[in-house]
Amino acid sequence: MYSYNTRVRYSEVDETRDATLLSVINWFQDCCTFEAEDRGVGVDWLSERHTAWMLTGWQIRINRRPRYCENIKVTTWACGFRYFIGKRNFTIENIETGELLVYAYSEWAYVNTSTGLPEKNVPEEEFKAYGMADPLDKDFEKGKLKAPNIEGLKACDSITVTDQYIDTNHHVNNGQYIAIAMTALPDQFLIRADELKSFRAEYKMQSVKGDVLYPYVMSEEAGDTAVVVLKDSEDGTRLIAEFKF
Numbered sequence: 001m002y003s004y005n006t007r008v009r010y011s012e013v014d015e016t017r018d019a020t021l022l023s024v025i026n027w028f029q030d031c032c033t034f035e036a037e038d039r040g041v042g043v044d045w046l047s048e049r050h051t052a053w054m055l056t057g058w059q060i061r062i063n064r065r066p067r068y069c070e071n072i073k074v075t076t077w078a079c080g081f082r083y084f085i086g087k088r089n090f091t092i093e094n095i096e097t098g099e100l101l102v103y104a105y106s107e108w109a110y111v112n113t114s115t116g117l118p119e120k121n122v123p124e125e126e127f128k129a130y131g132m133a134d135p136l137d138k139d140f141e142k143g144k145l146k147a148p149n150i151e152g153l154k155a156c157d158s159i160t161v162t163d164q165y166i167d168t169n170h171h172v173n174n175g176q177y178i179a180i181a182m183t184a185l186p187d188q189f190l191i192r193a194d195e196l197k198s199f200r201a202e203y204k205m206q207s208v209k210g211d212v213l214y215p216y217v218m219s220e221e222a223g224d225t226a227v228v229v230l231k232d233s234e235d236g237t238r239l240i241a242e243f244k245f
Contacts, residue, residue, distance in 0.1 A: 002035035003075040018065035039129040079135035084118040153216035171206040181228040184215035198244040
């Protein structure tokens with residue numbers, strides 16, 4: 001396991017003084033990248049080998065959103081591996097009380113960045129660096145998210161990918177994908193941010209600078225679930241995100 005402690009900053013909360021979903025995702029991303037760097041298998045290691053761990057899916061459960069100035073501990077650990085897919089859990093806890101605030105399950109594909117194809121030959125050094133621990137004893141949903149029929153979705157304004165969305169892998173960062181998807185959420189969900197309890201996302205294709213993304217949203221006025229699909233100019237699906245309130 002790997003952990004780091006932090007304090008919830010003003011820049012990480014919304015108008016209710018609770019951390020945003022994007023902040024939660026960024027903490028998780030920071031935690032696993034800190035682990036990689038501290039154990040010698042970080043960005044430089046991967047770059048030299050033309051490989052990368054690409055996030056393919058999140059499941060995030062929120063018991064309570066961390067509050068402004070709250071001291072929290074973010075933890076991650078590898079909990080499974082098959083073929084070229086790594087599985088990883090995350091938690092966020094209150095440092096003083098140990099209260100479990102947020103927990104998550106994720107899957108990552110080991111990819112050859114030169115070919116864009118899965119790479120099955122993961123170096124033994126990476127297995128040793130991360131180790132393997134038991135998965136979190138929580139119920140996560142099985143199976144893949146299914147993209148709803150586009151005819152039943154509401155189209156939103158398109159977004160062109162610019163430098164602000166790009167990370168060291170030269171494509172849209174997984175957190176920025178979610179930030180784009182959230183722009184499509186109807187107002188009745190945005191004002192219910194404090195009620196968000198579960199979030200799922202599946203990353204289908206990478207996006208690079210200059211790509212145009214077309215958000216579509218499916219929601220019910222009185223419902224508790226919203227689904228956002230990001231499409232490309234050729235109607236390919238780049239992201240499916242499900243928000244449950």
